[in-house]
Amino acid sequence: MVEVEILRWIVALPLASAGLLGFGVAVLRREVAPRSLVWWSTLPLVGGFALSWYAFAKLVQHGGDALLVDNLYSWVGGGVGAAAFSADLALQLDSLTAVMCIAITAVGALVLVHASATLPDDDRPDSGSQRFFCLANLALASALLAVLADNLLVFFLGWVCLGLFGSVLMGFWYSDETSADASSAGFIADRFGDWVLLIVILLVFTSLSGVGAPTVTFRGIQAHFPEIAGLALEAPVWLGGLGGAWPLPSLLALGVLVAACTRAGQLPFQVWWPQAGGPAPAAALVQSVTSVGVGIYLVCRLSYVFALAPEAATAMAWLGAATALLAAGAAAVQRDLLRLLTYSTMSQLGLALLAAGCGAYGVALFQLLAHAFAKVALLLAAGTLVQQAGERDIWRMGGLRAPLWRTHAWMWVAALTLAGLPPLAGFFAQGEVLVSVARADAVFEHRTLFWIGLGVVALTAFTLARALFVAFGGDARATPSFRATVADPGRPAMPVLGVLTVFAAIAGLLTPPQFWGDVLGVAGSDSLGNFVAPVLAAAPFEATDSGARWRTAGLQVLAFGLGLAAAWGLYVARPVLADRLAMRLPALHRLLERGFYVDALWRWLVVRPVRFVSDRVLYRGLDRNVIDAGAVTGGANLLRGVASHLLKYSQSGLTQGYLLTMLVGALAIALYLARWG
Amino acid sequence: MVPMEHVIGLSGLLFAIGVVGALVRRSLIAVLLSLELMLAAANLAFVGFNRVWAQAPDGAARLDGQVFALLVLAVGVAQLVVGLGIVLSLLRNRDSLDIEDVSVLRW
Numbered sequence: 001m002v003e004v005e006i007l008r009w010i011v012a013l014p015l016a017s018a019g020l021l022g023f024g025v026a027v028l029r030r031e032v033a034p035r036s037l038v039w040w041s042t043l044p045l046v047g048g049f050a051l052s053w054y055a056f057a058k059l060v061q062h063g064g065d066a067l068l069v070d071n072l073y074s075w076v077g078g079g080v081g082a083a084a085f086s087a088d089l090a091l092q093l094d095s096l097t098a099v100m101c102i103a104i105t106a107v108g109a110l111v112l113v114h115a116s117a118t119l120p121d122d123d124r125p126d127s128g129s130q131r132f133f134c135l136a137n138l139a140l141a142s143a144l145l146a147v148l149a150d151n152l153l154v155f156f157l158g159w160v161c162l163g164l165f166g167s168v169l170m171g172f173w174y175s176d177e178t179s180a181d182a183s184s185a186g187f188i189a190d191r192f193g194d195w196v197l198l199i200v201i202l203l204v205f206t207s208l209s210g211v212g213a214p215t216v217t218f219r220g221i222q223a224h225f226p227e228i229a230g231l232a233l234e235a236p237v238w239l240g241g242l243g244g245a246w247p248l249p250s251l252l253a254l255g256v257l258v259a260a261c262t263r264a265g266q267l268p269f270q271v272w273w274p275q276a277g278g279p280a281p282a283a284a285l286v287q288s289v290t291s292v293g294v295g296i297y298l299v300c301r302l303s304y305v306f307a308l309a310p311e312a313a314t315a316m317a318w319l320g321a322a323t324a325l326l327a328a329g330a331a332a333v334q335r336d337l338l339r340l341l342t343y344s345t346m347s348q349l350g351l352a353l354l355a356a357g358c359g360a361y362g363v364a365l366f367q368l369l370a371h372a373f374a375k376v377a378l379l380l381a382a383g384t385l386v387q388q389a390g391e392r393d394i395w396r397m398g399g400l401r402a403p404l405w406r407t408h409a410w411m412w413v414a415a416l417t418l419a420g421l422p423p424l425a426g427f428f429a430q431g432e433v434l435v436s437v438a439r440a441d442a443v444f445e446h447r448t449l450f451w452i453g454l455g456v457v458a459l460t461a462f463t464l465a466r467a468l469f470v471a472f473g474g475d476a477r478a479t480p481s482f483r484a485t486v487a488d489p490g491r492p493a494m495p496v497l498g499v500l501t502v503f504a505a506i507a508g509l510l511t512p513p514q515f516w517g518d519v520l521g522v523a524g525s526d527s528l529g530n531f532v533a534p535v536l537a538a539a540p541f542e543a544t545d546s547g548a549r550w551r552t553a554g555l556q557v558l559a560f561g562l563g564l565a566a567a568w569g570l571y572v573a574r575p576v577l578a579d580r581l582a583m584r585l586p587a588l589h590r591l592l593e594r595g596f597y598v599d600a601l602w603r604w605l606v607v608r609p610v611r612f613v614s615d616r617v618l619y620r621g622l623d624r625n626v627i628d629a630g631a632v633t634g635g636a637n638l639l640r641g642v643a644s645h646l647l648k649y650s651q652s653g654l655t656q657g658y659l660l661t662m663l664v665g666a667l668a669i670a671l672y673l674a675r676w677g
Numbered sequence: 678m679v680p681m682e683h684v685i686g687l688s689g690l691l692f693a694i695g696v697v698g699a700l701v702r703r704s705l706i707a708v709l710l711s712l713e714l715m716l717a718a719a720n721l722a723f724v725g726f727n728r729v730w731a732q733a734p735d736g737a738a739r740l741d742g743q744v745f746a747l748l749v750l751a752v753g754v755a756q757l758v759v760g761l762g763i764v765l766s767l768l769r770n771r772d773s774l775d776i777e778d779v780s781v782l783r784w
Contacts (some may be wrong), residue, residue: 653783655708655776656700663696 007070009089013044018137040394041133049105056098064464065534068093085214090150096535100147108140116282117493143290151217163190164292169282169479179277180201186272193262197235200255253312263295280383304360317357324350328459359535360436361530370429373504377414399476403486415464416624425508461563469571685726692718
């Protein structure tokens with residue numbers, strides 16, 4: 001453990017930027033000039049990026065499994081002796097945190113630079129780039145606080161703020177009702193996740209106090225976790241003692257899983273995601289490293305809990321696989337470009353959770369990061385596309401290859417990276433996911449999860465290729481007025497897009513899995529995996545033999561090729577086929593297009609009952625009859641009646657009457673004092 | 678020396694007269710006089726009791742009661758000034774000093 005004082009600045013810099021910008025826009029009502037706004041908002045992130053690298057270098061210098069700790073002050077404290085508890089406002093940095101910090105600051109800075117050039121700044125009340133940059137920096141600072149947190153309380157602080165600012169960012173255009181509603185729904189879903197996480201924290205703390213180690217620091221929990229791993233909780237009486245005693249690690253792991261699912265947009269909490277209509281840079285932030293990233297980070301950080309809770313890990317694998325498949329299916333038929341990409345994000349994050357559920361937490365992190373950079377590039381480019389075409393529906397775009405040729409080219413590179421064209425990043429990441437799933441097949445005793453993963457690879461390739469074929473190709477289908485002005489955005493948006501895309505593409509080559517390293521003759525090639533390995537729980541599986549690896553890679557490339565070929569066949573070679581297919585299977589098409597009616601499920605399960613109870617019971621029953629008619633109006637009426645029929649006569653206006661009252665009072669007091677005083 | 682019982686008796690009698698006067702007289706001036714009577718009764722009691730406890734346990738002289746009597750005199754004079762001011766302005770405005778005529782601050 002090494003004491004340092006630099007970690008606080010990684011969080012403080014973007015926070016200060018957000019504070020200044022927010023103070024300016026909300027209190028002073030004065031906006032920074034757009035030209036300097038980008039500096040105000042981005043430079044702190046660049047500073048955080050540099051500091052993250054510095055901390056990274058310091059970490060490497062002290063050895064890979066070292067821990068940097070920056071203790072600001074004692075935040076919460078109490079108790080004495082064995083029950084003494086304290087939680088510091090402290091930050092820590094180990095290899096996992098270092099990777100996340102670098103990714104968050106890098107993506108954040110690039111996205112904000114891109115946003116400074118492309119965010120529309122018109123006269124609508126809900127536009128205004130300074131507000132956007134303030135919120136974006138707040139979200140990034142919360143994400144940094146969460147990943148840097150030294151204990152669960154600080155983590156919870158960052159986590160809750162992140163949920164709030166993520167929702168607010170997605171509802172940035174609040175005058176658009178759909179967007180605002182989706183943002184509210186997301187806020188509520190996130191609060192549910194917070195609630196579950198809070199229960200997890202309290203459970204951890206009470207269990208650790210029970211074994212005489214009252215701590216909430218991550219290293220303390222990890223050190224003492226074996227002591228509480230054997231504990232179990234009695235099932236509550238109101239559940240009829242369901243299942244007898246519940247093992248503690250499984251409960252904790254399931255809680256963490258639910259919390260992570262609310263942030264990473266996994267089933268069944270993704271309901272608001274597809275509807276969210278924030279600006280593309282906001283979506284790029286939320287769907288890459290902030291909300292989503294911290295969700296996966298939490299699973300990785302607490303991987304030792306999952307390692308001791310095999311049921312919860314299996315549940316995570318199935319949940320991830322289900323989300324990956326369903327979201328990939330839904331993405332394949334969407335018309336709205338941003339919604340399509342959002343479904344694709346859910347499906348890719350499902351793959352990450354699938355890998356984590358199979359015990360490969362490093363692979364989950366790899367998949368998260370590989371997806372993050374490619375998806376940020378895709379979302380930013382898609383934002384440009386939507387802005388230029390004035391349409392979100394890919395069927396109303398078309399004919400944009402020539403005017404937007406640079407965006408088109410970069411989008412293809414990013415899409416192929418994400419879909420897994422060898423040897424780009426997605427290929428390595430998805431390949432590793434498939435290999436880790438295949439390794440875990442022995443545990444599940446069937447290969448369903450593996451085939452689901454393969455199907456997701458094919459569907460991803462199909463989806464992205466379809467989106468690009470339809471959106472750019474064919475004749476111009478948008479309203480003609482837009483035609484004249486369509487053009488690629490200028491600097492700095494295009495260079496940023498290029499940097500992001502190129503890095504996303506080659507990221508896999510910088511840290512190829514060891515199998516490919518061996519093929520290429522590079523020792524220790526999996527630098528990312530090796531770097532974070534000390535922090536993560538090790539997967540209890542044998543290494544896969546190279547024949548199986550080659551077969552997996554072959555199947556993966558085959559699936560990728562099939563998806564691409566299907567998209568080409570259906571949307572370029574024989575465009576009528578797609579319509580005919582949709583008409584032949586209307587039920588399936590509707591099911592996919594509506595995202596398997598998960599939103600309807602929530603509407604019937606939660607929204608309608610809550611509305612019914614609120615309206616019929618709480619409003620008409622309790623509020624109107626008991627509170628309004630009873631307590632408020634009734635109380636006032638009673639007081640008025642008493643006052644106007646009885647009390648007013650005491651005010652006679654006769655001085656001697658008052659004197660008499662006074663005398664009686666004085667006598668009463670004297671009597672009281674004489675008798676009881 | 679006058680016995681203490683006589684002092685208290687006179688004081689109580691004066692106070693009772695003052696109370697009854699203040700409650701039953703209709704003339705404002707009489708009411709004010711009755712108030713003064715009550716203050717005088719209290720003063721008498723103060724001075725009388727001061728004589729009983731004139732000596733502190735350590736032998737020093739005590740003047741608390743007499744000091745209170747002076748204080749009450751001062752307050753009484755101030756009250757009388759205000760009261761007479763009200764009486765004069767009432768007389769000027771209403772041409773009557775009947776206390777029951779001054780009862781407009783009622784429901």
